[in-house]
Amino acid sequence: METVSRSGEDWWRGAVIYQVYPRSFQDTDGDGIGDLRGVTRRLPHIASLGVDAVWLSPFFRSPQADMGYDVSDYCDVDPMFGTLADFDAMLEEAHRLGLKVVIDQVISHTSDRHPWFIESRSNRTNRKADWYVWADPKPDGTAPNNWLSVFGGPAWEWDGVRKQYYLHNFLSSQPDLNFHNPEVQEAVLSTVRFWLDRGVDGFRLDTVNFYFHDLHLRDNPPLVPDPDATTRDSPDVNPYGMQDHLHDKSQPENIGFLRRVRALLDEYDGRATVGEVGDGARSLRIVADYTSGGDKLHMCYTFDLLGPEFTARHIRRCVERFQSAVVDGWVCWAFSNHDVMRHVSRFAQHEVEEEKVAKLAISLLAVLRGSICLYQGEELGLPEAELAFDELRDPYGIRFWPAFKGRDGCRTPMVWERDLVNAGFSTSIPWLPVREAQRLLAVDAQTGIAGSVLEHYRQTLEFRRAHQSLIDGDMTFIGSNQDVLTFIREGNGERLLFVFNLTREPQTVQLAIDTAVAEVQPMPGFAPAFADNAIALAGLDVFCGRLR
Template identity: 80%
Template sequence: MKGRRMAIEARQGDDWWRGAVIYQVYPRSFQDTDGDGVGDLRGVTRRLSHIASLGVDAIWLSPFFTSPQADMGYDVSDYCDVDPMFGTLDDFDEMLAEAHRLGLKVIIDQVISHTSDRHPWFVESRSSRTNAKADWYVWADPKPDGAAPNNWLSVFGGPAWEWDGVRRQYYLHNFLTSQPDLNFHNLEVQEALLSTVRFWLERGVDGFRLDTVNYYFHDDQLRDNPPLVPDPDATSRDAPDVNPYGMQNHLYDKSRPENIAFLRRLRALLDEYGGRATVGEVGDGARSLKTVAAYTSGSDKLNMCYTFDLLGPAFTASHIRRCVESSQATVTDGWVCWALSNHDVMRHVSRFALPGADRERLARLAISVLATLRGSICLYQGEELGLPEAELALEELRDPYGIRFWPAFKGRDGCRTPMVWERKHPTGGFSSGIPWLPVRDEQRLLAVDSQEGVAGSVLEHYRRTLAFRRAHGALIDGEMSILASNRDVLAFVREKDGERLLFVFNLTTEPQEVHLSSATTVAEALPMPGFAPEISDNVIMLDGLDAFCGRLR
């Protein structure tokens, strides 16, 4: 741990986020300390040593603010307090202090595109058309026939407009009807939101993950979205195929040009405190990388963004190659954060399942690929154990998205089930009570205590792989060049300060031979954790789901 802290301290400058490894904590599913079946901030504090032992740089906490929990905390009713189910502000401060003691930065999830309908701002706004906050949300008159103002759709199904009988107007909600959208065209709204950001900066947080960062502004003319012309080469989609939201080209309900000016205001606020970072969530279909480029270019907006490009079902060399090359061509003056899993998508060892593939080997290969890409990376709690997606019945679901589109889309609860710490404990050591989502035996058997110190386990592979990443500056922020290879093999070079590292990954279950060109000569093979392919006369012999690393001349 001492060596890890010294390495962290060497990267305490304002650019600590560049190339950082960020571990996402979903608090309600991480560790319960009071027996109510829901994780809490004291539980996060209790388990911070596990996170630090992985060798990550920061944690990202999903929302813990006061909320009716209609969308599991992404419907905020008080931005400046902790929901009682998670604890108190004192609990947060203790967690923050312990994280900093362990050398971990703390990023919190700032959900400012919308609030809960129980937020005092919305309660006042909907009370009349003349109150002080009447224009704080997006209100619009109906069409003459009573229909909604336009054709915009909600991500969670149905129209993006809800009728309010008191104001006799519609209000906009991009998600649940209980999540009304704030009107960012109103400067008072911007000021109020920035003050909530300052509240957490004053408490000492190190950064913000900005939920749905491209949804802040809407078209003030409320123009209809046109139909989407499908792009077969797109690496990211707005919604599952079963959701009609994905049938529109979302030109007018998100990713509006006015957002740039607000992001500059936000960055200026963070710069007052020094060493703070932002990572924006961009869901923008085929335009995602262009949006990332616009939001991260220069040094006056976001530090980095992540997209959904690697959060889809494809784990192939051609797909990853296309994502990386598109990123390099588009995000030329910005920074990307890559992830394979998070709280919104099926866990990747289930999503990437290949016929005949060993799941643990797939988990080991996946983190090895992720850890060697150019950019920062996000890990999602439990992936370091190789946890698969949990199969849940309809009556067990808590996710409104899944309930709405069941059974074609089963929602997000399968990746949100509790973290498992103890193999023999009935809830995996998560809680002494009944967990808010069930703990399946398939996951419990992969608990931390069953993998701790076990050579070759997924957990130990994560630790070794992240240590390997830290040991090579080229993997933190070095350049990356994709090499020509067949469609089954991913090959690239990472380079910095004269160190040139070659990485070759076989993402299939069949053995592969890779013949290197005479211009690519391996000086020595490096012991990449978990893999030991053979190389002879510039020919690399890879088993299925195998990886090679070598230092080039």
């Protein structure tokens, strides 16, 4: 089958990106934690899926209070994961296999053990005194305003040496950098250049809309609930979601800094950025602002498809809202990542249904307009792992247990060999447990097995690569009821019709289009009946046809 080339400056447009969570991917030194040599060892598996790029979650030097999203040195590898030489070897092997490498850049905040912060907090007159967001208390000693931390409690922490509060949008050990200071911008950009010079192909920018804060430190107003909102900032057990975050993130000054990031990347060939945007109902407008004009981010993703709803109405609404808001920008869609419950567990109504939902989800994701991101293990149909409180490592889950169990359930180790200890992830006790339900779905138990979720992923991504219209063609919805998702992908002289039944009941759809279906071209794993422009679908079924 002829496939579409994914090389050149625009390799990212329509790319399939595979997210690796390094501490849970493959352990090679027997400490129960994955490492960069483990990533290198398993790159052939990633390449076999037919993806274009690998995104690595943080592997930088860090105290690991938030699993590496609290960086203490942006230009070094944490010994837990290996060395810079290990990274270079991984990068070389990825490129040999035809894979781009995208790394996380967590620059909205650092660890409180970063040398920058250690100097900044030492007094109010040092060279880096204004590198973080410091503010005096109110006359009664309370915090400067009502801003809240995503991880619970006030977003301000008192420092007795400076006798001031500092801002932290996440853990108190993750102080926010002050991007209003030009020296901070220069320092951050120099760390980006370090990895560009090392040969990385792109960056996933963590919390990209958190860089700037309101200089006047105005209080956030209460949130007026939007019944049509497709995403929310936090689980409903967290008061963070009760505020309208007008002043602590998504500030207009961010646009100028993102232009500086783009200008830096444009000095190198074929580099790309994908930004993480979380801001409730404003997310799509922010994506439009951040990706338009060709002078800021290459693409962004939001949390619109990372929630519990898996219906035709919801997906159509998300895509149409994006298409109307983002005229010349680009989106990266995903159903799972390291921060949310695995989508098989979110979408399936019972265990028997999980395999079918896993296949349907990738079939749908693969034909949406945009780039797509896969999270390690979803190609196996892994469900969320149930963990006890004493097994948790995620500070978010520990803070809000038991109402919110945190993110560890989606971060448990990758399963490679069904019959090996810890499913081949590690020879010692892993940092999170391997559950039996996941072990049974190991890579070796599905490889070469017709009808397995893993082989379905490979076939579906091959189908995507074979059609240019799925890479960058237009996407147009056509009339249907709210139970069935019907749309056309068109480009490069090709028109493909897709009909998805996301319900559990059979559906018959009479196509309300003038153009007849030239041929039925079923997606891998699905073959619904078609006659006289009427399609009979089973529950959780897909139809694909080529239009004249």
